[in-house]
Amino acid sequence: MELWLEARCAVRKKIAFFILLGWLLLFIGDRIDELRVYQGAQIAMYTIALASIVLLTGYSGQISLGNGAMMAVGGYAAALTLNKLESPVWFAFLMAVFFSALFGALLGTAAARLSGPYLAGTTLALAVGLPEIANQFAFLGGVPGILFDVGFPPARFGEEFTQYKWFFWIATFLALLSLFITSNILQSRFGRTWSAIRSNPLAAELSGIHSSRMKILAFTISSALAGLAGAVLAMTISLVAPGAYTLTLSFALVTGAVLAGVSSLPGVLLGALILVAIPEIADVLANSWGGGENFSNYLPGLIVSLLLILSVIFTPNGPGENLRRHHHKKASEH
Amino acid sequence: MQKLLETLLIGVSTGSIYALMSLALVLVWRSTRVVNFAQAGQAMLSTYIGFEIASRTEIFWLGLAGAITAGALLGAGVDFFFMRVLFKRAVSGPAAVVAPVIATLGLLGLIRSIVGLIWGGEFKSIEAPASKDGFTIGQTTIPFSALNLLIIATVSLILITLAIIFQRTNLGLSLRASAYAPEIAQLAGIKTARTRTIGWAIAGGVGGVAGMLVTSYNFLSPYSLDLLLVFGFIAAVIGGLESMVGSVIGALTLGIGLTFILNYIGTSLVFIGGFAVLIVVLLLKPDGIMARGKVRRA
Numbered sequence: 357m358e359l360w361l362e363a364r365c366a367v368r369k370k371i372a373f374f375i376l377l378g379w380l381l382l383f384i385g386d387r388i389d390e391l392r393v394y395q396g397a398q399i400a401m402y403t404i405a406l407a408s409i410v411l412l413t414g415y416s417g418q419i420s421l422g423n424g425a426m427m428a429v430g431g432y433a434a435a436l437t438l439n440k441l442e443s444p445v446w447f448a449f450l451m452a453v454f455f456s457a458l459f460g461a462l463l464g465t466a467a468a469r470l471s472g473p474y475l476a477g478t479t480l481a482l483a484v485g486l487p488e489i490a491n492q493f494a495f496l497g498g499v500p501g502i503l504f505d506v507g508f509p510p511a512r513f514g515e516e517f518t519q520y521k522w523f524f525w526i527a528t529f530l531a532l533l534s535l536f537i538t539s540n541i542l543q544s545r546f547g548r549t550w551s552a553i554r555s556n557p558l559a560a561e562l563s564g565i566h567s568s569r570m571k572i573l574a575f576t577i578s579s580a581l582a583g584l585a586g587a588v589l590a591m592t593i594s595l596v597a598p599g600a601y602t603l604t605l606s607f608a609l610v611t612g613a614v615l616a617g618v619s620s621l622p623g624v625l626l627g628a629l630i631l632v633a634i635p636e637i638a639d640v641l642a643n644s645w646g647g648g649e650n651f652s653n654y655l656p657g658l659i660v661s662l663l664l665i666l667s668v669i670f671t672p673n674g675p676g677e678n679l680r681r682h683h684h685k686k687a688s689e690h
Numbered sequence: 691m692q693k694l695l696e697t698l699l700i701g702v703s704t705g706s707i708y709a710l711m712s713l714a715l716v717l718v719w720r721s722t723r724v725v726n727f728a729q730a731g732q733a734m735l736s737t738y739i740g741f742e743i744a745s746r747t748e749i750f751w752l753g754l755a756g757a758i759t760a761g762a763l764l765g766a767g768v769d770f771f772f773m774r775v776l777f778k779r780a781v782s783g784p785a786a787v788v789a790p791v792i793a794t795l796g797l798l799g800l801i802r803s804i805v806g807l808i809w810g811g812e813f814k815s816i817e818a819p820a821s822k823d824g825f826t827i828g829q830t831t832i833p834f835s836a837l838n839l840l841i842i843a844t845v846s847l848i849l850i851t852l853a854i855i856f857q858r859t860n861l862g863l864s865l866r867a868s869a870y871a872p873e874i875a876q877l878a879g880i881k882t883a884r885t886r887t888i889g890w891a892i893a894g895g896v897g898g899v900a901g902m903l904v905t906s907y908n909f910l911s912p913y914s915l916d917l918l919l920v921f922g923f924i925a926a927v928i929g930g931l932e933s934m935v936g937s938v939i940g941a942l943t944l945g946i947g948l949t950f951i952l953n954y955i956g957t958s959l960v961f962i963g964g965f966a967v968l969i970v971v972l973l974l975k976p977d978g979i980m981a982r983g984k985v986r987r988a
Contacts, residue, residue: 413788419788419791419792421791421795466969466972466973469972469973469976470972470976472788472791473719473724473725473791473931474927474972474976476725476727476788476791477725477923477927477968478968478969478972480727480920480923481920481923481924481964481965481968482965484916484917484919484920485920485961485962485964485965488917488961489958489961489962492957492958493958603913603916604799607795607798607799610792610795611796614792618788649810650806650807650808650810650811651807653806653810653811654802654803654804654806654807654811654912655803655807657799657802657803657806658800658803658804658807660799661796661797661798661799661800661802661803662796662800664792664793664795664796664799665772665793665796665797665800668776668789668792668793668796669775669776669779669793670779672789
């Protein structure tokens with residue numbers, strides 16, 4: 357079979373797979389209670405956010421500790437579009453993507469010239485500072501933030517169709533769409549180029565890759581994804597406020613990405629699941645130990661940090677790596 | 691004219707605290723090639739311990755001594771139990787570049803959660819060792835207070851002590867040697883691993899002082915030292931991350947600059963100003979102000 361025909365076939369298969377996955381998720385969404393549906397929407401949100409880190413760190417090799425800041429840009433862009441222009445909801449999400457991509461392109465232009473610790477520090481500074489900045493300007497609503505109301509689900513879905521289920525549908529659709537697009541980008545020329553830049557920058561330059569341009573592109577796409585996740589987060593809490601896009605969120609995302617295996621796109625589903633499960637587990641633990649308010653406030657952070665430290669020490673490239681290595685060993689023995 | 695002088699004085703006081711944090715970051719970077727984001731956490735835990743001592747004995751200086759000791763022990767502990775383990779497991783693959791940074795980040799989160807579990811999130815304050823009321827010259831009262839003066843004096847004392855250690859003692863010589871050329875230092879008989887742990891301990895102690903001084907005119911919470919970390923990092927970058935003198939100059943410049951923005955423009959631009967300085971320095975002079983044509987490592 358000719359190569360392009362094969363590729364088109366693969367894409368068709370992938371589309372079919374994603375549609376099937378979507379149907380399955382909606383089917384599940386109909387059969388679980390409200391809380392789980394809401395958590396489903398959260399998982400979808402984290403999936404998009406983690407995909408943005410996988411693309412940036414796992415492929416192009418740039419580190420960003422400030423994904424919370426990129427999400428904030430998306431969230432604020434969506435809320436301002438929806439409120440000031442009274443636009444339809446889909447347009448607000450589109451603007452979230454657009455403005456965070458713009459922000460990412462600017463940041464990426466600076467970032468492409470930075471390496472390791474410099475980039476980490478700069479993005480960390482952004483994650484610490486952006487909530488402060490949002491506090492200072494009146495049109496961003498200060499500490500209480502601004503409302504972001506996507507409205508009730510369409511009437512034709514019937515009376516039974518709850519608000520949370522509507523969030524879940526929107527979030528799931530956007531997450532599947534993002535995963536589909538991201539996986540295509542990563543398997544394309546771009547994904548391979550990024551991997552080349554990451555694993556050997558000099559060799560990549562010598563084979564004619566314009567590495568800083570490609571790095572900026574990675575930052576732009578990654579930021580666009582993060583911005584979309586930020587808008588989805590705003591939708592699930594009906595609000596954009598500095599308190600929603602904290603340093604803790606940025607750290608949680610890094611943790612999720614490391615747990616997922618920084619360069620594994622399917623892994624983001626696992627990472628997202630863990631991020632949503634941790635507060636739940638922490639709650640159970642806090643209750644059973646009879647701890648006070650401190651316990652429920654700080655236990656999730658404790659678990660996240662411990663997981664992060666342990667996984668960086670033992671499986672820095674994600675749980676998949678050890679399995680693969682094991683597999684290789686077996687294969688070479690035969 | 692008077693406002694100008696006030697701004698300058700307050701700026702030096704603020705900048706001198708940044709100097710301590712950026713020194714702590716530089717000390718660790720020189721020996722370990724890691725920007726230790728957990729420094730904010732280590733400083734915070736040390737400050738909480740200092741706070742406990744200071745509030746029980748009602749003597750600030752005992753608290754400060756406690757914070758320095760706790761910081762030094764904590765710093766040495768982090769290097770010994772954490773960084774050595776991390777570097778022993780040589781990381782390869784996509785995570786190789788980011789693993790140490792992410793590890794210090796995890797440590798910051800861990801210390802923050804532990805502090806939160808023990809002390810909770812509410813704001814604590816430490817009785818300042820000197821008056822916060824400004825000096826009165828003739829008829830006018832300026833915002834520069836005895837506390838500000840004391841902060842500058844304390845920081846100066848610490849800087850002088852560090853300078854003596856680094857320039858005049860054998861320990862300082864081995865610290866500099868193992869930062870400059872680890873392999874050659876090792877060949878010359880310096881126990882580089884132990885020297886590195888001592889470097890971490892010094893950095894931890896210095897960070898503890900920074901935390902105590904910030905808290906003496908501010909409040910203490912699990913998040914209160916985040917901004918100090920960011921400004922300390924910016925100051926260290928101005929100095930090129932390698933140079934201790936450069937980072938102190940960077941910190942004072944940053945402190946004065948940000949105080950000017952605060953007094954003449956307003957609070958809303960302070961952080962943006964700091965961030966702009968960071969970006970401009972990184973783009974125009976990425977090796978810092980002290981660079982002498984050397985290529986940046988890492």
